[in-house]
Amino acid sequence: MQKTIFITGGAGFIGSHVIRLMANKYPDSRVVNLDALTYAGNLENLKDVESLPNYVFEKADILDTKRLSALFEQYQPDAVIHLAAESHVDRSILSPLDFVYTNIIGTVNLLHAAKDCWKENYEGKLFHHVSTDEVFGALGTTGFFTEETKYDPHSPYSASKASSDHFVRAYADTYGLPVIITNCSNNYGPNQFPEKLIPLFINNIIHKKPLPVYGDGLYTRDWLYVKDHAEAIDLVFHRGKLNETYAIGGFNEWKNIELVKLLCKLMDEKLNNKPGTSEALITFVKDRPGHDRRYAIDASKINEELGWKPSVTFEEGLSQTIDWYFDNKEWLQHVTSGAYQQYYEEQYKG
Ligand code: NAD
Ligand code: DAU
Secondary structure (H helix, E strand, O other): OOEEEEEEOOOOHHHHHHHHHHHHHOOOEEEEEEEOOOOOOOHHHHOOOOOOOOEEEEEOOOOOHHHHHHHHHHHOOOEEEEOOOOOOHHHHHHOHHHHHHHHHHHHHHHHHHHHHHHOOOOOOOEEEEEEEHHHHOOOOOOOOEOOOOOOOOOOHHHHHHHHHHHHHHHHHHHHOOOEEEEEEOEEEOOOOOOOOHHHHHHHHHHOOOOEEEEOOOOOEEEEEEHHHHHHHHHHHHHHOOOOOEEEEOOOOEEEHHHHHHHHHHHHHHHHOOOOOOOHHHEEEEOOOOOOOOEOOEOOHHHHHHHOOOOOOOHHHHHHHHHHHHHHOHHHHHHHOOOHHHHHHHHHOOO
16 A cells, blocks of 8 residues: 555545545555544445445544554554544534534644654655634625634634644644645535434425524525535645645535525425425524524635536535435434434424
């Protein structure tokens, strides 16, 4: 093997798409998936990758420093792509400390393990930190986030991701660790856990349950198909400039209520429902505390430097996503049994 790449959080939503892309595209690279398999981690996401000779799974918690040292010692990785995190804003409001531990302390543990392993021999090494546009806070009706935007996080989730970004830069400035940070907008697509807006609403429509739209529904997000995010990570990882940041977005802003109406229309068509059937499930519920009004990314830098742009329109991506959930009802059933029900009742208890 020419290279060994640690990918953390590879059993999660975005991580599984990054693993699939990297393991198939670079057969000469060994791809090692480090994942603790929390409620969001699911090896079913990687069934088609498991048998590849250059793929290895290691169940590992990034809070376990001894285990991290042992894995770095054993594999001597050339690079890390770090996606492991607690990723859901609503859960961060219910239990902020989990986010402090995993997203901040876990990231520092990983940075430290890389630094100790690489022993200042940084030639050919890279720590690629996958972060979010939420670190930049909220936009008004105009303007975009860029790589230069000042940090202004509002939720425990975004504060923990902002802190992790700062630690990544601190390791670059203090110890010379070669790093890159990518800050991406909202992803959607196959394998997303049904706590996030799109898969939650697909699942609720399937089960004819209310669609809980927070507040006035006029919050805006910039949506990107997950496979396009994985492509962007691959490009930046291989061709991005060291110690730089790349903002990634879909050039695709939607107000929540408009997105939900489009989703309802597509679902009705695919389910042969009477038009308006799914829309009738829309229920406005109490707002998310600290809810950021609008996110939108100006992705010019990655577009101009690396030639990246999204490959599918939102309508195509959303249609493929719905089809995936229809074709994978068993997956949906597995992840929504047990603890999911408890979370759902706590989060949406009126
Ligand atoms: P996810 O919640 O689907 O997956 C997270 C993965 O991390 C899971 O497999 C989980 O088991 C693993 N994990 C959690 N705690 C761990 C620990 N202590 N040790 C090892 N593994 C652990 O998340 P996602 O939506 O795929 O997001 C992946 C990354 O991308 C996160 O860092 C997130 O902040 C970032 N991001 C997400 C989005 C989005 O829209 N989902 C957008 C931009 C950036
Ligand atoms: O912007 C990138 C971020 O996008 C990622 O860093 C996060 O990991 C990811 O979870 C996502 O955060 P959001 O909070 O924007 O995504 P979520 O799907 O939770 O919500 C999208 C919008 O829909 C938001 O305005 C809140 C609203 N919403 C969400 C849920 C779950 C509802 O109205 N009702 C809901 O039940």
